[in-house]
Amino acid sequence: MRYSEEELRKKLQLYFVMGSNNCLKDPEIVLQEAIEGGITFFQFREKGTHAKKGSEKIKLAKKLQAICKQNGIPFIVNDDLELALEIDADGIHIGQEDEDPLKVRKMIGDKLLGISVHNLNEANQALAQGANYLGVGPMYETTTKKDIREVKGPEVIVELRENNLTVPIVGIGGIQKGLIKSVIEAGADGVAVISAISNSENPREAVKDLLEEMK
8 A cells, every 4th residue: 555544544534525417617617626625535536417528528537646646645546546547646535336445456456445334244354355445325316326225324333433434534425515524523533525525616625624623
């Protein structure tokens, strides 16, 4: 792994997840502004209606990856092992219904592997399969993901910590301004957000507002 667990915890503080179809303006501009605002981690998630495919998706991924590289931000690919390997991303994030984690871990070597989990059982399984960090959710109702699981909120993170899971954790799902503190207080190292930044007229300020809540 390219980061120690402690470094990873710090990096996961404000995890921005985005694809072109989540943005109100050019995704390159949105990412650049979000980085200027202070995001610490980035996931390229090109999925859903109007998402780019094939060479267009690769082209955009490379552009966004270059911006992350220039700014020292880890670049993670969502659920596309082929793409992650092709562009030499820093890692990959998969959900419960995506690729087989053991296969992914074998293919990516020491790159970062994030796995989405919804309960203690899935969390323990993900760790056994080589996850470096967990995306736990959904924290709140969200419109970004259509295949959303039942919302259980920050209590799930409390349960994981009470069961001695020390792995880096980010809360994900419907996290907007005003909802961050309870996720961090539950034991998360950071939060992952999509629309709170990508749908903002001013991503830079949106990021600053979110970070302010963590103080």
